[in-house]
Amino acid sequence: METKKILPSVVCGFGAAVLTTVPGIKNIGCCLIVPVGAFMSLFLDNKINKSLPPIDFKKAIAFGILTGIFAAFFSTFFDVLITFISHTNDYIDALPQTESLMNSYKLTGPLFDQTISMLRSMAKQIQVNGFSPLYTFMIFVTNIIIDLIFGILGGLLGMSYLNKRNQP
Amino acid sequence: MISSNSKTSKRIIRIILFILIFIWCFGFLSPIFYSLNHFTVITYPFTKKIYSIVCHQINKKSFTINGEKLLVCARCTGIYLGALSASFISIFYFPDEIKGIELFLISLIFILTDVLLTTAGVYHYSKYLAMATGLFFGSVSFVYILNVVENNLLIRKNGN
Numbered sequence: 001m002e003t004k005k006i007l008p009s010v011v012c013g014f015g016a017a018v019l020t021t022v023p024g025i026k027n028i029g030c031c032l033i034v035p036v037g038a039f040m041s042l043f044l045d046n047k048i049n050k051s052l053p054p055i056d057f058k059k060a061i062a063f064g065i066l067t068g069i070f071a072a073f074f075s076t077f078f079d080v081l082i083t084f085i086s087h088t089n090d091y092i093d094a095l096p097q098t099e100s101l102m103n104s105y106k107l108t109g110p111l112f113d114q115t116i117s118m119l120r121s122m123a124k125q126i127q128v129n130g131f132s133p134l135y136t137f138m139i140f141v142t143n144i145i146i147d148l149i150f151g152i153l154g155g156l157l158g159m160s161y162l163n164k165r166n167q168p
Numbered sequence: 169m170i171s172s173n174s175k176t177s178k179r180i181i182r183i184i185l186f187i188l189i190f191i192w193c194f195g196f197l198s199p200i201f202y203s204l205n206h207f208t209v210i211t212y213p214f215t216k217k218i219y220s221i222v223c224h225q226i227n228k229k230s231f232t233i234n235g236e237k238l239l240v241c242a243r244c245t246g247i248y249l250g251a252l253s254a255s256f257i258s259i260f261y262f263p264d265e266i267k268g269i270e271l272f273l274i275s276l277i278f279i280l281t282d283v284l285l286t287t288a289g290v291y292h293y294s295k296y297l298a299m300a301t302g303l304f305f306g307s308v309s310f311v312y313i314l315n316v317v318e319n320n321l322l323i324r325k326n327g328n
Contacts, residue, residue: 020221028283031222031244057320075221090220098213101236105206115210138217146221153313157272160312164269 008044009063012037013070016147020071021078034147035154038067042158053166055159064155065148072143079139084130091135095123178318179259185314186255193252195219196245199236215239231295242295243279246302247309254307258314265315275301275308 016037019025026033041063045051051059083089102116118134125132196219202209219225219239229241238245279301286293 027224027226028287030224030241031247034222057316060316091217094216098216101212102209105202105209107206107209111207112210115213119213138214142218143221146218150222153309156313156316157309160316161269161272164267167267 004049005045006066008041008048009066010070012041012044013067014074015040016067016071017074017078020075021082031150034068034071034150035157037071038064038151038154039158039161041067042155042162046162054163057159060155060159061152062155063158064152066151067154068147068149068151069144071151072140072147075147076136076140076143080131080136083126083135087127087130089126092123092126095119174322175262177322178262181318181321182255182258182314185310185317186252186259189248189252189255189310193248196239196248197233199238200234202236203234229293229295229298231299241298243283243298243302246299246304247306248302249299250303250306250308251310252306253303254310255314258311265319266311271308272312275305279305 016034019029019033029036042055042060045063046053046055079089098119099116102112122132122135126135195215198208198211198215202212216225216239223240223244225239226241227237229243230237230239231242231245232238240248282297282301285291286298
């Protein structure tokens with residue numbers, strides 16, 4: 001794929017990642033940020049590359065996947081960078097609430113102990129070093145899966161909208 | 169007129185989509201089941217992290233059921249439950265394809281208006297209003313996505 005063709009996905013993926021990182025915007029945009037990013041990448045592709053309508057199904061899926069991947073990559077990068085600088089993040093903030101919830105059900109056993117010790121070890125690594133490999137891996141995998149799904153949905157909605165809009 | 173062969177293919181696609189959306193909804197509704205099976209609490213940190221990617225998860229904007237907060241806000245709950253209910257209805261009901269984009273734009277305008285007016289402080293945030301706008305948007309979005317998926321998969325299958 002030519003650089004010009006992936007440029008809309010890179011730009012929109014980057015934009016979506018920035019918006020999901022900015023606290024106030026995430027409260028407003030919620031789950032619509034990545035789908036809107038995928039939608040915008042199709043729209044920009046039409047403008048930049050002068051692609052003729054109707055938009056192909058494969059192309060909508062491809063743009064959704066690419067925007068999702070770039071959004072996941074950049075949002076993981078921003079999350080890791082901010083965590084590295086501040087030595088804290090929303091995971092650290094939510095850990096006491098998580099632990100109290102788990103304790104409220106009075107769970108015992110090796111599985112519970114291992115889960116708690118893993119959560120605490122990740123938190124300790126973040127607070128001391130500003131970085132936890134396990135946490136980074138976990139957020140990257142979850143970001144990739146979720147952003148990919150929502151990117152594809154945005155691509156399909158964008159295809160539906162743009163094709164219907166361009167109908168005579 | 170839809171042929172019986174095409175109707176079966178469409179129904180299979182719709183059932184698959186319903187199952188996928190059901191799994192997604194089960195995930196964010198999972199705190200409801202903590203009291204039924206205490207060991208499901210172990211999944212809480214991971215499911216919370218997964219849903220934090222797509223939702224701000226602010227406590228005062230989320231529903232509490234069975235003493236536990238859901239993992240997404242009221243608006244997202246509405247969007248996903250709207251898509252789930254639309255996917256369930258679509259298994260039994262085969263309406264004509266929606267031609268225009270007006271319905272999608274109206275549902276988007278409802279949701280954006282509610283977000284903007286509550287953010288601007290014109291009126292107080294209401295979980296039920298947020299959920300209602302989400303339900304409408306989620307169900308309409310599902311119908312548009314379903315049209316795209318069905319049209320393209322069935323055209324491929326028929327070799328056109």
